[in-house]
Structure formats: structure tokens, C-alpha cells
Amino acid sequence: MLKLYHAHHSTCSQKVRLALAEKGLEYESVIVDLANKAHLTPEYLAINPNGVVPTLVHDDASITDSSVIVEYIDEVFADHPLVPKDPVARARVRAWMRFLEEVPTYAVRVPSFNKAFLNRFDGLTNEEFADQQAGPRPLRKHFYLKMSKDGFGSDAVQESIDQMKLTCGRMQRALENGPWLAGQDFSLADVVAAPLIDRIDDLGMSDIWAEEFPLVGVWFAQLKARPSYDVAMYKGARLSETHAISDLIKN
Incomplete structure (x- = not known):
């Protein structure tokens, strides 16, 4: 069983979703509300002491750090490899x-x-x-x-x-x-x-x-x-779909 704690617009979450989609893997999705600091609650910090998303829980193991997670996914699920053999x-x-x-x-x-x-x-x-x-x-x-x-x-x-x-x-x-x-x-x-x-x-x-x-x-x-792109970047995953995009520097 795979469970992914993630946020829609988190770039680190997006790359894990992309890796899962490339592998054709299904998972339980748990959205972490960053705006309301759900990633800093004691409950979430118990599975990810860094207080960031994403976290992948595979059976009883919590895997943290998005790059570590995508390497873990590729190692554990051998089909459709995302790292060359050479x-x-x-x-x-x-x-x-x-x-x-x-x-x-x-x-x-x-x-x-x-x-x-x-x-x-x-x-x-x-x-x-x-x-x-x-x-x-x-x-x-x-x-x-x-x-x-x-x-x-x-x-x-x-x-x-x-x-x-x-x-x-x-x-x-x-x-x-x-x-x-x-x-x-x-x-x-x-x-x-x-x-x-x-x-x-x-x-x-x-x-x-x-x-x-x-x-x-x-x-x-x-x-x-x-x-895999449309799977990982589903409707509402891009910032411009849910946030007003303003000038780069406030006047």
C-alpha cells in the first residue's frame, strides 16, 4: 500500500506524482493544507520531522525528501525504470x-x-x-x-x-x-x-x-x-489556477 501526503501546487509533490504516474502506480492521496500549516502539526511531524511535503508511506515505512522518494519508487518498483542501467x-x-x-x-x-x-x-x-x-x-x-x-x-x-x-x-x-x-x-x-x-x-x-x-x-x-503529465498536474495543481499571479516585485 502506498500513501502519499502531498500538496496540489508543491513542486516537490508534483515530481513525486509524476514518478508515480510514469510507473503506473496507484496510491492513497492525502492532501496536506500548507496554508493552514497542517505540515507543522505534531501528527504530521511524527511521520516527517522536516515538516515539508511530500511524504510517501509504503506499508509501515515513511520515506521523506522528494528526490529520495522518486529514487525509492524507481528501485522498489522495477517496471518502467527511470534510471539507466549503465x-x-x-x-x-x-x-x-x-x-x-x-x-x-x-x-x-x-x-x-x-x-x-x-x-x-x-x-x-x-x-x-x-x-x-x-x-x-x-x-x-x-x-x-x-x-x-x-x-x-x-x-x-x-x-x-x-x-x-x-x-x-x-x-x-x-x-x-x-x-x-x-x-x-x-x-x-x-x-x-x-x-x-x-x-x-x-x-x-x-x-x-x-x-x-x-x-x-x-x-x-x-x-x-x-x-503522466496530466495525471501529476491535474486540474488545480498549477498555481495560476488557484492563485492570482501578481508582479514579481511590489511597488
């Missing part, structure tokens, strides 16, 4: 996964908050906002401490854009030997990249790759044509 190709996939976790996963959070999530803080006094920032978050507390009620400033936004451009540039070079990031076969590298590129597009920022890195757009179109 050790060098497998290392290439894992190197992509580490880079994607280190650089664009963090980078997309900045425009996500600035363009979609700031209304959570509307009407709060400075003291109430400070309480929100300093809440009991096992991870990402300092991420919240870096922003004001108006979101992240121009320096943080520019750093985020630079990191997303760096990512798209690397993707462009890899995709010259594509059609997928690790070569001819769709892999976990593409699974991890998918929700990040989708989020950038959903926030109206596809100009980051449109002209300079066109192969990223080709890759994205191929991704959306896969049956």
Missing part, C-alpha cells in the same frame, strides 16, 4: 538531480512567493508577520526570515532569475544530445526538472528560455505530451 549514464542522471535540488528548486521559491503567496500576509501587523516568519519550521525558517511583507527584494529576485537562466543554459547544452536531459531516455532527471520548468512557465516567466534556450521549450512540449 553506471556512467546513471551517474549523469544523479548529477542532474543534485544540481536541480541545489539551484533551481530554491530559485523558483522566490518568484512563487512574490507572485502568488504574498496575499497570505495581507492585513497582518508587523508583529504578526514576524511571528509568521519565526514559526516552528524545522526547515526553511531562514527562507522566510529573508523576506518582508512585500516579499523578496530586487537582489534576491535577480539572484533567482540568474539561477534559473543558469539551469536553462545547462539544459540547453544537454538537450543538444537529447531529446531528454540524460540522453535518449526519459529519466529521473526529467522528473525532477519537470515541475520547476512548469512553475517558471506558470508564473509567466518562460521568456527566461524562450529565445536563448529554445531546446528547453521543445523539451517542455514533449514533457506535457506524456500521459
